[in-house]
Amino acid sequence: xxxxxxxxxxxxxxxxxxxxxxxxxxxxxxxxxxxxxxxxxxxxxxxxxxxxxxxxxxxxxxxxxxxxxxxxxxxxxxxxxxxxxxxxxxxxxxxxxxxxxxxxxxxxxxxxxxxxxxxxxxxxxxxxxxxxxxxxxxxxxxxxxxxxxxxxxxxxxxxxxxxxxxxxxxxxxxxxxxxxxxxxxxxxxx
Numbered sequence: 001x002x003x004x005x006x007x008x009x010x011x012x013x014x015x016x017x018x019x020x021x022x023x024x025x026x027x028x029x030x031x032x033x034x035x036x037x038x039x040x041x042x043x044x045x046x047x048x049x050x051x052x053x054x055x056x057x058x059x060x061x062x063x064x065x066x067x068x069x070x071x072x073x074x075x076x077x078x079x080x081x082x083x084x085x086x087x088x089x090x091x092x093x094x095x096x097x098x099x100x101x102x103x104x105x106x107x108x109x110x111x112x113x114x115x116x117x118x119x120x121x122x123x124x125x126x127x128x129x130x131x132x133x134x135x136x137x138x139x140x141x142x143x144x145x146x147x148x149x150x151x152x153x154x155x156x157x158x159x160x161x162x163x164x165x166x167x168x169x170x171x172x173x174x175x176x177x178x179x180x181x182x183x184x185x186x187x188x189x190x
Contacts, residue, residue, distance in 0.1 A: 029095055084173050085114040101128045114176040115183065119143040122163070137163040 081087055088111035097104040103126045110119040122140040126133055140163045142156045152175065159168045 084169075085176055086169070086173065087112050096123065102126070113172050114180045116144065116172070116176045116179060118172065120165075120168075122165070137165060140165070142168065 088109065090108070090110045092108045094106045095103065096106050105124045105126075106121070107124060108119070108121050111117070120140070120142055123138045125136045125138055127136075140160045142160055144152070144156055155171065155175075156168075159165075159171075
């Protein structure tokens with residue numbers, strides 16, 4: 001019986017150690033993200049926040065104005081989802097590397113376009129020079145259930161190779177819309 005008690009304590013200790021490890025990783029990620037901003041940018045943000053809290057900003061002041069603004073944003077989002085067919089279900093971002101003039105972030109994104117689901121994983125490399133910031137997508141991985149459509153598989157492979165997300169989203173929107181039309185037509189004849 002003593003062994004069971006010790007085992008319970010050991011399991012609890014192990015669970016706590018794992019939780020500490022996860023919290024430490026999360027804290028380090030947050031620290032890395034916060035070091036990306038310069039002291040000047042942080043001070044500007046603090047001053048802007050202070051102006052907002054002191055009522056000097058031109059932002060909405062009453063809860064009714066905030067509610068109206070939120071409803072407007074929800075309407076815009078609903079319109080965009082109907083227009084494009086995209087509905088994003090999850091997104092995660094993790095900073096992999098961060099220096100003064102370079103940042104690498106790993107993104108995971110999943111969602112649906114009409115009735116087709118997709119998952120994306122990619123790394124975003126941002127390089128900052130004196131005058132501009134340039135972004136490059138690397139290590140793009142697209143996961144889709146293409147079924148029997150080898151054309152879609154070839155397209156996905158091509159997009160992964162070139163790392164062009166704009167082409168992917170534009171083409172997927174059109175393809176998924178027509179895929180949905182074909183599916184409904186075939187259901188009609190069955």
